[in-house]
Amino acid sequence: xxxxxxxxxxxxxxxxxxxxxxxxxxxxxxxxxxxxxxxxxxxxxxxxxxxxxxxxxxxxxxxxxxxxxxxxxxxxxxxxxxxxxxxxxxxxxxxxxxxxxxxxxxxxxxxxxxxxxxxxxxxxxxxxxxxxxxxxxxxxxxxxxxxxxxxxxxxxxxxxxxxxxxxxxxxxxxxxxxxxxxxxxxxxxxxxxxxxxxxxxxxxxxxxxxxxxxxxxxxxxxxxxxxxxxxxxxxxxxxxxxxxxxxxxxxxxxxxxxxxxxxx
Numbered sequence: 697x698x699x700x701x702x703x704x705x706x707x708x709x710x711x712x713x714x715x716x717x718x719x720x721x722x723x724x725x726x727x728x729x730x731x732x733x734x735x736x737x738x739x740x741x742x743x744x745x746x747x748x749x750x751x752x753x754x755x756x757x758x759x760x761x762x763x764x765x766x767x768x769x770x771x772x773x774x775x776x777x778x779x780x781x782x783x784x785x786x787x788x789x790x791x792x793x794x795x796x797x798x799x800x801x802x803x804x805x806x807x808x809x810x811x812x813x814x815x816x817x818x819x820x821x822x823x824x825x826x827x828x829x830x831x832x833x834x835x836x837x838x839x840x841x842x843x844x845x846x847x848x849x850x851x852x853x854x855x856x857x858x859x860x861x862x863x864x865x866x867x868x869x870x871x872x873x874x875x876x877x878x879x880x881x882x883x884x885x886x887x888x889x890x891x892x893x894x895x896x897x898x899x900x901x902x903x904x905x906x907x908x909x910x911x912x913x914x915x916x917x918x919x920x921x922x923x924x925x926x927x928x929x930x931x932x933x934x935x936x937x938x939x940x941x942x943x944x945x946x947x948x949x950x951x952x953x954x955x956x957x958x959x960x
Contacts, residue, residue: 700745700766703796704773705959711787712757713827713945719751727752728763730788735765738779743768749802749952750809753904755944757828760791760951762959764802794959807955808872810897812948813910814879818890828885830946836917838892841876844916845894847926848874848909856929856938857909858902869905873897876913895950904941911942 708731716724720732728746736742745766752758765773773793780790796802815832816825848857848871855867879886879893894910912929915921921939929938953960 700743700768701798702767702770703798703800704765704767704771705794705796705800705802706763706765706773706777707791707793707959708761708763709759709789709791710757710761711827712752712755714787716754717752717756718748727788730785731763734780734783737783738776739767747802749806750949752949753907753944753947756947756949758949760960761949762802762952762954764796765793800954800957802954805954805957806899807953808897808899809901809952810873810895810950811901811906812879812950813894813896813906813942814886814891814946814948815894815910815914815942816887816891821887821890825885825887826945828945828948829887829891830943832914833918836914837919838876838917840923841894841913841917844913844921844923844926845874845876845896847923847930848896852930854902854905854909854930855935856932857905857912859904859908859937859941860935861903864902867902869898869900869902871896871898874909907941907944907947908937908939910946911939914942915939 710727715727718727720726720729728748731746735744746763748763750761777790777793814828815830817832817836818834820831851868851870853867854869874896877893877895879891894913896906912921912926
């Protein structure tokens with residue numbers, strides 16, 4: 697018998713600058729840990745469980761992520777939104793809540809994740825933008841970067857574009873969208889000029905995969921890499937990453953979508 701038979705999905709956004717990623721870790725501030733502390737206060741008990749759809753890294757932000765709340769009792773999820781936001785820090789916000797069910801899995805039922813790597817070039821922007829935009833240097837060839845981004849589209853072995861964990865043995869991932877885009881005009885957290893976003897969409901990513909892909913494209917734009925370097929890396933059996941990780945502050949989990957469910 698399920699001890700927490702009621703499930704609720706919440707949409708969340710946060711600025712990751714002050715946090716050591718999503719997952720609870722001893723001795724450091726995390727998104728999940730902050731959420732659990734706030735839920736304990738609002739619910740006035742500890743008989744609940746939180747499960748996130750994505751484990752973002754230290755410094756990575758989120759615009760439209762998701763997590764599930766497991767409870768022993770029934771609640772109206774949207775009735776929790778305002779109380780939670782009242783006690784959460786200013787850099788975390790719950791957007792809305794939905795009734796879920798036990799045939800839904802917040803991890804396995806993800807149909808795709810959209811990440812945006814936001815970077816500026818030219819004159820260095822004001823430091824106040826550093827929480828969500830990485831500075832990529834004075835000059836970039838955006839056309840060649842877009843050619844490089846197109847190489848990532850499709851099903852490839854990304855072993856040279858990730859950080860390999862102890863249990864990593866499957867490096868095949870499918871990318872459905874990979875392009876250098878102009879950022880949305882309404883994002884007030886971006887400088888007005890000389891900002892672009894490398895947007896990549898897939899159903900799952902390896903550790904640090906998007907940051908290493910972004911770093912490779914920025915190196916390509918600076919003339920430090922050639923297109924054939926990326927082409928060769930995608931068919932290579934070597935394990936050494938082609939590029940270092942791009943800074944975490946430019947990476948934003950833009951959206952998590954679920955197959956067969958309309959949690960938005």
